[in-house]
Amino acid sequence: xxxxxxxxxxxxxxxxxxxxxxxxxxxxxxxxxxxxxxxxxxxxxxxxxxxxxxxxxxxxxxxxxxxxxxxxxxxxxxxxxxxxxxxxxxxxxxxxxxxxxxxxxxxxxxxxxxxxxxxxxxxxxxxxxxxxxxxxxxxxxxxxxxxxxxxxxxxxxxxxxxxxxxxxxxxxxxxxxxxxxxxxxxxxxxxxxxxxxxxxxxxxxxx
Amino acid sequence: xxxxxxxxxxxxxxxxxxxxxxxxxxxxxxxxxxxxxxxxxxxxxxxxxxxxxxxxxxxxxxxxxxxxxxxxxxxxxxxxxxxxxxxxxxxxxxxxxxxxxxxxxxxxxxxxxxxxxxxxxxxxxxxxxxxxxxxxxxxxxxxxxxxxxxxxxxxxxxxxxxxxxxxxxxxxxxxxxxxxxxxxxxxxxxxxxx
Amino acid sequence: xxxxxxxxxxxxxxxxxxxxxxxxxxxxxxxxxxxxxxxxxxxxxxxxxxxxxxxxxxxxxxxxxxxxxxxxxxxxxxxxxxxxxxxxxxxxxxxxxxxxxxxxxxxxx
Numbered sequence: 001x002x003x004x005x006x007x008x009x010x011x012x013x014x015x016x017x018x019x020x021x022x023x024x025x026x027x028x029x030x031x032x033x034x035x036x037x038x039x040x041x042x043x044x045x046x047x048x049x050x051x052x053x054x055x056x057x058x059x060x061x062x063x064x065x066x067x068x069x070x071x072x073x074x075x076x077x078x079x080x081x082x083x084x085x086x087x088x089x090x091x092x093x094x095x096x097x098x099x100x101x102x103x104x105x106x107x108x109x110x111x112x113x114x115x116x117x118x119x120x121x122x123x124x125x126x127x128x129x130x131x132x133x134x135x136x137x138x139x140x141x142x143x144x145x146x147x148x149x150x151x152x153x154x155x156x157x158x159x160x161x162x163x164x165x166x167x168x169x170x171x172x173x174x175x176x177x178x179x180x181x182x183x184x185x186x187x188x189x190x191x192x193x194x195x196x197x198x199x200x201x202x203x204x205x206x207x
Numbered sequence: 208x209x210x211x212x213x214x215x216x217x218x219x220x221x222x223x224x225x226x227x228x229x230x231x232x233x234x235x236x237x238x239x240x241x242x243x244x245x246x247x248x249x250x251x252x253x254x255x256x257x258x259x260x261x262x263x264x265x266x267x268x269x270x271x272x273x274x275x276x277x278x279x280x281x282x283x284x285x286x287x288x289x290x291x292x293x294x295x296x297x298x299x300x301x302x303x304x305x306x307x308x309x310x311x312x313x314x315x316x317x318x319x320x321x322x323x324x325x326x327x328x329x330x331x332x333x334x335x336x337x338x339x340x341x342x343x344x345x346x347x348x349x350x351x352x353x354x355x356x357x358x359x360x361x362x363x364x365x366x367x368x369x370x371x372x373x374x375x376x377x378x379x380x381x382x383x384x385x386x387x388x389x390x391x392x393x394x395x396x397x398x399x400x401x
Numbered sequence: 402x403x404x405x406x407x408x409x410x411x412x413x414x415x416x417x418x419x420x421x422x423x424x425x426x427x428x429x430x431x432x433x434x435x436x437x438x439x440x441x442x443x444x445x446x447x448x449x450x451x452x453x454x455x456x457x458x459x460x461x462x463x464x465x466x467x468x469x470x471x472x473x474x475x476x477x478x479x480x481x482x483x484x485x486x487x488x489x490x491x492x493x494x495x496x497x498x499x500x501x502x503x504x505x506x507x508x509x510x
Contacts (some may be wrong), residue, residue: 013270015384015388017387017388017389017391018387028387030386031390032383032387055394056390057395058339058394058397059343059390059394059397060362061336061339062336062339062340062343062397063343063362063363064340065336065337065339065340065343065367066340066343066344066363067342067362067363070254070257070258076249076250076253078246078247078249078250078253079246081245081249081253081267081270081271081407082242082245082246082249084271085242085245085271085274085275085278086238086241086245088275088278089238089241089242089275089278090238090442092278092279093238094235094236094282095236095507096235096236098505101474101475101478101506102475102478102479104355106479106482107482107501107502107503107504108475108478108479108482108503108504108505109476109503109504109505109506110474110505110506110509111505111506111507111508112236113235113236113237113355114506114507114508114509115474116235116236116237116301116472117237117239117509118509120232130225130228131228132227132228132231132232133231133232133235134232134235135235151231152362153228170394177475179368179470179474180428180473180474180475180476181473181474181475181476182474189308199328207209
């Protein structure tokens with residue numbers, strides 16, 4: 001049990017809102033002891049402390065009522081607010097940089113974020129894998145080609161991480177070829193952690 | 208035991224690593240990942256903001272702006288905290304700004320802000336407890352923005368002092384002092400009503 | 402043919418390419434309603450931009466499209482490019498000389 005004397009930020013003993021009870025204890029201490037559940041034998045017996053606590057308890061009763069009045073988060077429909085937010089977001093998209101498709105003479109491109117969504121989804125076709133960051137970068141010395149860096153969460157049950165990474169690489173490479181037509185020189189797969197097995201329910205938001 | 212509170216809602220409740228992945232994707236431009244985050248976090252944040260500013264429309268505006276500002280800042284968000292905690296902080300600070308710019312108002316005006324369910328209750332159902340809640344509602348308008356924010360986070364959102372300190376950006380001691388002063392004013396107000 | 406008329410015609414040509422979901426809406430189209438189906442909205446030719454130096458210089462044509470997930474992206478851009486060039490050829494020799502066509506996929510749905 002410590003009485004805070006001259007703490008650095010606030011000086012409760014000099015706080016004009018604080019009050020020394022007739023029993024000698026500061027009101028701030030009596031209340032904080034009550035809040036921390038740290039009441040001692042003095043507090044239990046002292047009529048001044050008991051009265052001070054009773055006052056706070058009366059407040060807490062009203063607080064509980066107020067809390068219940070505003071406890072309606074479960075019934076809140078987030079759809080209209082989400083739409084308003086997304087209306088603004090869609091005016092401020094971040095598509096990333098253009099990635100080359102076909103030969104340089106053909107002058108055809110796909111924006112990075114659109115390609116990244118396809119590749120993330122490809123990684124997640126490997127059971128239990130969740131994908132995070134996916135960066136696709138044009139190769140500086142090989143026009144028309146790109147390299148991929150992908151972060152994944154591995155399923156906790158994966159028997160071998162290298163084998164899992166190979167499987168992810170295969171799936172991503174196949175999608176890059178069959179669904180996009182990107183010429184990929186390399187796919188770096190970084191396992192950044194393990195996915196919660198129960199997390200699978202949330203998988204349905206990628207194409 | 209009054210001291211042993213279990214928060215009814217933690218910013219990260221039940222979201223697991225999924226929030227972090229979605230935040231990274233959104234930072235890389237995947238707006239659909241962001242939409243999932245908005246839908247997921249909006250209810251709790253609107254509740255928080257409503258408790259802070261006591262006005263549903265203003266609360267929704269604050270949450271909407273917080274999400275838009277989050278979308279803009281996401282590329283720099285490195286996951287120092289969880290997405291939920293980050294948003295909680297942005298919303299709290301937006302509401303603090305709203306409270307600071309609000310002109311001091313009479314308790315009568317404060318009462319009119321609240322779509323109080325008690326008005327639809329028959330007079331004989333208005334118990335002493337109900338009246339105390341109403342009185343508390345009014346008294347809240349008399350607190351300073353800073354006191355009110357700390358008090359609401361502590362008493363209505365039931366957050367730990369350390370979390371509030373981090374959210375508001377002041378020391379834990381300062382949070383405790385603000386909550387104490389708020390309680391002092393509120394118990395006085397309830398006392399006056401008695 | 403005026404640039405606007407050519408742009409409108411090319412927009413229709415591009416929309417008819419298999420695998421093209423819709424032209425990327427311009428900022429005006431997105432402002433009008435980000436939640437409406439962009440296949441119905443969007444200014445005509447919002448996803449097609451034309452430039453040429455002077456009245457007779459070669460056309461520089463930029464096409465921005467959103468494609469369907471079931472179609473290979475590269476094949477769709479190639480078909481789009483071919484359709485645009487074929488249309489310019491049909492328009493007459495002067496339109497085709499040195500024309501450049503850039504096709505960019507901005508989204509896949």
